[in-house]
Amino acid sequence: MHSNFISIALLGLTVTFGASPSRADQPVAAHAGTLLPTGQWITPTAAAGAAYQPLNPNLKDMPKLPAGYADSEALSPNGKTLLVLTTGYNYVVDAAGKELPKDSTQFVFVFDVSSGRAVQRQVLQVSNSYVGIAFAPDGKSFYVPGAGEDNLHVFTLQGANWVESGTPIALGHKTANGISQQPTATGVAVTGDGKRALVANRYNDSVSVIDLTLRSVIGERDLRPGKNGGVPGTPGGEYPNSIAIVGSTRAYVSSERDRELVVLDISLQVPVILGRIPLQGNPNKMVVSRDGRMLFVASDNADVVSVIDTARNVVTGTVSTIAPNGVLDPNRAKYKGASPNGLTLSPDGNTLYVTDRGTNAVAVVSVAGGIPRLVGLIPTGWSPSDIRVAADGGTLYISNAKSDPGPNPGNCLGYETVPCPVPNSPVTFAPNQYILNLTGSALLSVPTPGADELARLTRQVADNNGFDQERDDDRTIAALRKTIKHVIYIIKENRTYDQILGDLGKGNSDSHLAEFPRTTTPSQHALANNFVALDNFYDTGDVSGNGWPWSTAARESDAGAKMLPPNYAGNGGGGSYDWEGTNRNVNVALTGAARVAADPLAATLDPDTLPGQGNVAAPDGPKGEYQQGYIWNAAQRAGLTVRNYGYFIDLTRYNVAGTPAAALQIPRDRSPYPNSVQSTSANPQLGPVTDVFYRGFDDAYPDFYREREWEREFAGYAANGNLPSLSLVRLMNDHTGNYAAAIDGVNRPDIQVADNDYAVGRLVEAVAKSPFARDTLIFILEDDAQDGPDHVDAHRSTAYVVGPYVKHNTVISTHYTTVNVLRTISDVLGIDHLGIYDANQRPMSDVFDTSNPNWTFTGTASPLLKSTSLPLPKNIQFAAKAKSPRSLAYWVDKTQGMNFAEEDKVDAVLYNKILWAGLMKTDYPTNGGRSLASQVPPMARHKDDDGDDD
Known part of the structure; x- marks a missing residue:
């Protein structure tokens, strides 16, 4: 080896x-x-x-x-009791899809470990939680912050059992720092004398001090420099994660966003900031040595543990946690x-x-x-x-x-x-799928x-x-690198393999589950039939929240991984959608006046609300390039050109109609160029290369117009011979939704998926008929597969590879994932890997035949689009007959009250059931x-x- x-x-x-x-x-x-x-x-x-x-x-x-999503543990001081806290998707429903409140909780699993074996003794429930749990020094109590409920739960030992003691202690926050953001209580620690607890307030950028005898908050310290005598607008102390206490007078708080520890004197009711310790990566959990002399801090992104001398409050060393020397190829040791x-x-x-x-x-x-x-x-x-x-x-x-x-x-x-169910018999809805x-x-x-x-x-x-x-260069990919000069990377939204290609008629498919069959998606069926059907492909992300990081960076942050389930449950767990460039709905790609100019809603924020460009969920590059671990960063570092159509767009101004800020709503313009800006980038490096006339995520806006805007620029590239090396294209209307507001009759789920299908087909056709046909590969995938059934796995989804040297009429059953797609794109373009995942996996070599550069494609439209008022071209080719089974009124009624403002804000369980009943009857x-x-x-x-x- x-x-x-x-x-x-x-x-x-x-x-x-x-x-x-x-x-x-x-x-x-x-x-x-x-x-x-x-x-x-x-x-x-x-x-x-x-x-x-x-x-x-x-x-x-x-x-x-x-x-x-078990996220945290606590061991009693006597070493006999182990607590395991979950921060999961606490939304459980019955067979009718109705929430079961008594089951929709988080859990504390209590294990007796006195014998060395872990024997489960109790399961306690807390309505919400996020990461924090801690024992009192005497082992007779433990504490769990209540996340979005902004409180602290207290459990005490009564006889042999643990019970919650009284009502949770309210922390008293009314709002949080950000745009439309609610408070969330996270890390907790108890002083050595057992008299006080400190709770980190994730979105208030503060620490609350609780007198455990009085059961009340006696003090709070805002951790931001501008609130403590420093220069306003200076980053620091934001997104506090965990707390470590030395004795009863010194505390350390990990600031995930600002990559530092805030050192506190906690001897008074209101803590005093003693200093700040900058760290590599994004610090999260910590542990103090028994003698209190050393503090060890785990840091995501940098993949290190930092060692702090608590007497001097300095970093005395770091250690990488990836692999010992001699285990990992030195050429790949730089990847995170x-x-x-x-x-x-x-x-x-x-x-x-x-x-x-x-x-x-x-x-x-x-x-x-x-x-x-x-x-x-x-x-x-x-x-x-x-x-x-x-x-x-x-x-x-x-x-x-x-x-x-x-x-x-x-x-x-x-x-x-x-x-x-009995085999081959009618079946009914099973809850919690x-x-x-x-x-x-x-x-x-x-x-x-x-x-x-x-x-x-x-x-x-x-x-x-x-x-x-072994990581010798793959011969097939090496051959492609000599001829392929351009990659177009299309990301769609939320569909499974069986939903779309269940009726493909070959490969591992299940026609029973084809909600959007050939008559709805003729172009995608043609792509799978004419090129390769990848029937063993898996989206790495579970949902959009981690689907987008995986699809663009081949990994997700620890901050994002932990916040994902409570954010998606939404029933009091709180949590900010921080996965696509904004933090707490604030565009942190911009700062100061530029932020306000792009989004006047930011003018309501004080200067200390997320100043600078720190993004708590952004990955670093292989050599520590700050927040530059995305596929476009790798291309730019290699000197390649990039163009962005819809990735990482600030959506705050898409969703203010009907509010006091309605004048800031960006209108849906069918022909926006050259006067109607449709989008603002939420990523610093994408900003200069983003087509601002290309609209971001908006279910009410057809993909037909997105593709038409892309094609407008593509025609210019074809005329001038300067197509960017990497084009990032978001075609998202297969997400479906927002039916009442949808324009031009693209207002039912099957019609929206058909619109998306035609946009994909038309884009591929434009490339096939262009001067770039011989040197351009197109990769298409869903960011995740959460919205629908699949008989193999909940991660299995569609992916398509199209262009020269792609095999024809072939089923490829090699196990591939989102990571393999990014590895293949990187290898074909000759750019560096993004992280430890794609660096250690293989490209999709089985997809290609380097002896055959010939290909052609003509997009086909579903006849469902005939009912719309889209300005379809006169020479359009339609597939076989199809009829939408439900009216607009049906879908508006069934989805009334659902929030389609951005990805995944609806009750996914209920929405999937509605889709099935409406489409399949x-x-x-x-x-x-x-x-x-x-x-x-x-x-x-x-x-x-x-x-x-x-």
Whole structure:
């Protein structure tokens, strides 16, 4: 596996990586492995004696519905009780789609770990939570902030059971800093004397001080420099995440957005800021050494843990958590994505354990002697989020935030309120089939490994992530690089494979689930038939919130990953949609006067509201380029030209009609060029290359006009021979919605999908008939697959590759994901990889035939478009007959009150049911109308002894 090898002393033992005759060099033992939509494998039980326990709250109404997104742990001072807190999608419905409030909560799982085994004793409910949980020093109480409810829950031990003590303590915030943003309570810590608790207020950029005896807030400190005697408009202290307290007088608060620790004197009622410590990356959780001398801080984006000397308040060192020396190819060591997000110390203080969310591993760091050294990795489940060590040091307890959801509709999962269907019989709607409902969490218990075992497990992590695979340049891609000069990258919205191509007639499809069949989507069917049908392709993102980061950066931030489920649930959990350039609905790509000029709504903000261009969710580049980890940044660094049509657009002025700011509404202009600006970029590097006449996300605006604006510029490029190297095109109307406001009769879901389909087909046709046909590749995918059923997996979706050298009339069943698309684009254009995911995965070589550059395509329109008033061209080709099954009035009535202002603001569960009933005129299926028990999803394959797919 490695030609070199290195030995590192660990706790008096020697860990060896690489060639060695010792047991550590023997092949990794075979373990059941799951292939994820990230392209990685997970092997949570690879460690000898490991136990993987799914977190099930045993709800009365849904007894087998899992709890998702376990994000934080707390271990009692005596080491006997472990708490695991979820920050999941707490929105549970019955068979009629009605919310079950008593089940729609977050959970605290209480485990007895006194014997080393984790034995579940209780499951406590809190209506909402976000990351924070902490024990009192005496172990008789613990505390959970209530997220968007702006309060603090107190639990006390009564006999053998934990119970909530009184009503939650109100924090008293009326508003938050931002545009239309509500408060959210997050991290919590308790002073050493147990008298006070500090709570971080994520969107108020402050810390509240609570007297635990009086059960009331006695002080608050705004963490921003401009509110503490500094220069107004200076970034600092924003997006506070976690709090660490040294003794009872000193506190440290991690500022995720501004990449610093704020140091507080908490001896008074109102804390005093003592200083600020700049850090690499975005700091999140922290742990203090037992003697209080050292503070360890995990930082996303930089993939490091920083070590703070608490006497001097300076950084004394950092350690990367990706992989020990000799494990990862040095040429790929610069790439980021391990995403450390939770950490703890061994009882003797000599070893630091860090959860790496991005690589599904625990990093084992020796801190003996004061010099941190990464000495090994332990494989975990999907998305590890926090960790604690047993009191005797013998067991690690690791929370895993996610599990693969599997088919959607589910395969008789057991929590439906209707009987599991008889094969080939009519079926009815099964509740809680939404991807975020199906995503469950687990607690992984791992015996602390010795040196040889750690070496073996380290190689398992390397194998799971592709660290140790040869990365010689692919011959097919190298040949393409010589001829392909342009890539057009189209991102659409939210559809599954079966929804669109279920009736393709070849490949792994299910016609029962084709809500938008060939008559609605003739151009996409032609693309799949004429070129390649990718029937084993998976969107890496679950929903748009992480679908867009994955589709543009091949990874997501820890801040985004944790906020996604409560943001999407929306039932008091709060949370800002920060995934596409804005933070708290503020365009942080711009600052000062430029921000106000682009969006006068920002004039209502004071100068200390998100000053500067810090974006809490933006990825850094491979060499630490600040917030420049997107595909366009890589192209620009390589000297290539980029043009943007609709990516990362500020939407605040699209949705103010009917409000006091209605005069600021940007009107929907069918022919905007040259006088009607339609969009403002929300990304600093995209701003100068964005077509401002191309409208961003707006369900009421047909893709027909978006494509026409793109084609206007394309004609100019064709005339001048200067097509940009990378064109980013957003065609989003397959998202569907906003029917009452939709213009030109594109006002029903099937018609909107048909509009999107024709726009895609027309764009491909324009390229096919242009001078760029021989040197341009087109990649098309959905950012996620959340809105609909698929019989294989809730992440399976459509993707198309079109252009010269693409195979014709071929089904490709190779497992590909969003990450593979970005890897292929990067390789074809000859630009650098974006992060650790695409750097360690393969391009989509199976798609291409380098002997055949010939191709042609003519877009075909669904006859559904005949009912619209779109100015369709006279020579348009229509597909076979199709008729919309429902009237506009039906869709307006069924979706009344739904918020289509931006992606995913509607009740996705209810909306999917409405779509199915309206389009298919039958009840929503539980499993596509037949038993799926005998089907094995391609993603759920296992590895054999040699590590290959079975």
